[in-house]
Amino acid sequence: MDIQLKKGLLDICVLTVLKHSDSYGYQIVKDVSDYVETSESTLYPILKRLEANGSLTTYSVEHQGRLRKYYQITDNGKAKIDEFLVEWRQVEKIYQFIKEENEHE
Amino acid sequence: MNKQMFLNELDKALFKLSYSEKKNILNYYEELIEDYKENGCSEEEAVARLEDPKEIADRAIGELQPPTDDHASSSILVKLLIILGSPLWASILLAGAMFVLSILIIIWCLPIVTVSFAFASVAGALIGVFGAVPVMVTTFLYGIFQLGVGIFCVGLSYWTIRLAQLSIDYSKNLSWRVLDSVISIFRNGGCFSWIKINGSR
Numbered sequence: 001m002d003i004q005l006k007k008g009l010l011d012i013c014v015l016t017v018l019k020h021s022d023s024y025g026y027q028i029v030k031d032v033s034d035y036v037e038t039s040e041s042t043l044y045p046i047l048k049r050l051e052a053n054g055s056l057t058t059y060s061v062e063h064q065g066r067l068r069k070y071y072q073i074t075d076n077g078k079a080k081i082d083e084f085l086v087e088w089r090q091v092e093k094i095y096q097f098i099k100e101e102n103e104h105e
Numbered sequence: 106m107n108k109q110m111f112l113n114e115l116d117k118a119l120f121k122l123s124y125s126e127k128k129n130i131l132n133y134y135e136e137l138i139e140d141y142k143e144n145g146c147s148e149e150e151a152v153a154r155l156e157d158p159k160e161i162a163d164r165a166i167g168e169l170q171p172p173t174d175d176h177a178s179s180s181i182l183v184k185l186l187i188i189l190g191s192p193l194w195a196s197i198l199l200a201g202a203m204f205v206l207s208i209l210i211i212i213w214c215l216p217i218v219t220v221s222f223a224f225a226s227v228a229g230a231l232i233g234v235f236g237a238v239p240v241m242v243t244t245f246l247y248g249i250f251q252l253g254v255g256i257f258c259v260g261l262s263y264w265t266i267r268l269a270q271l272s273i274d275y276s277k278n279l280s281w282r283v284l285d286s287v288i289s290i291f292r293n294g295g296c297f298s299w300i301k302i303n304g305s306r
Contacts, residue, residue, distance in 0.1 A: 025133060026140035040137050041156045044130065045168040064143075068136060 001036075010036060012084045014046055015055060018073040019081065028071065047071060055080055108138050111152045118162030124285040130165055205287055212276050212283070219272040223265040229258035 010032065017023060017031045025043065032038045050056045055077030060067045106114075112131055119127045134155065141151035155161070187194075233255020241248025 024140070025137050026144070029137075039156065040134075040154070041161050041164060044133055045164065048129075048168070066136070066139060067132075068140075069132070 006036065010038065010042065010046055011050060011055075012081055014043070014050065015073055015077045015081050018056060018071055019078060022070045022072045024068050024070050050077065106149070106152045108135070108148050108152060111138070111155070111158060114158035115161060118159050119165065121166050123289055124281045130161075134161075205283065208283055209280055212279050216269065216272045216276050219265065219269040223262065223269040226258050226262035226265040230255055230262050233258050 013032045013036055014028060017028055023031070025040070025047075028047075029038055029040050029043050032043070047056070051058065051071075053076075054074060056071050056073050059070050059072065061070055062068075112135060115134060116127065116131060119130060122130075137155070138148065138151045141154065142148055146154070233251055235255075237248045237252035237255055239248075240251050
């Protein structure tokens with residue numbers, strides 16, 4: 001998949017996973033990988049970016065003697081998911097148009 | 106590669122970033138490796154799943170560090186003002202540096218105390234235990250008492266040494282954070298970009 005396209009999609013995928021429930025690094029990678037090919041290293045900058053623009057917050061929980069960082073979606077993040085869904089209705093229309101024009105040949 | 110080697114390589118590759126950013130990344134990957142281990146992978150397998158530390162570092166640095174601005178060439182006037190004003194800003198800078206130095210000294214007072222306690226405990230332990238023998242030869246009871254105190258100091262040494270180690274780590278951590286905040290003032294060009302902006306108008 002095109003890298004730029006993937007970047008935008010991944011941000012929203014991560015937010016969607018978090019909307020379902022708070023989660024931590026390893027779990028997020030697993031859940032998102034079910035839908036989009038992701039690696040642990042691609043995830044880190046995404047999480048940092050989402051935290052920087054206020055879409056998520058973090059907190060730490062003790063787990064088996066170490067600290068585990070949990071990520072939580074904010075209202076801002078939820079709004080971004082809605083924005084994405086609206087924008088992609090547009091994309092859908094354009095896709096339909098391209099597909100139809102292509103088939104008419 | 107095992108976890109520690111991976112983290113060390115990553116630490117080295119991330120040298121460009123500030124202490125706190127670096128710590129965040131290292132914690133993230135350490136946590137990830139631990140989670141993989143918890144879910145059945147061996148440490149080697151977990152590390153193998155991750156990218157090469159150099160690549161991770163390049164990507165992290167690229168994303169996190171804002172591109173350095175191309176500072177507009179300063180006018181001659183600005184350069185002149187900087188030189189003329191040097192007695193002022195240089196002495197302010199020096200005062201600032203002394204202030205930071207005094208903060209660091211205060212931070213390190215704690216380890217100085219705990220390490221002294223540790224030394225004292227160890228000395229007490231050594232002198233108490235080994236010095237007890239000659240004393241026992243002259244006055245047995247005093248010797249026993251000294252031996253007792255010596256053994257007590259052995260136990261005390263364990264705790265004081267641990268406390269000293271903890272306080273050294275704590276102070277190191279704190280010192281880096283202080284230096285980090287100071288350095289980031291200059292790295293982001295805080296003071297100097299102000300001068301340049303006002304000079305080029």
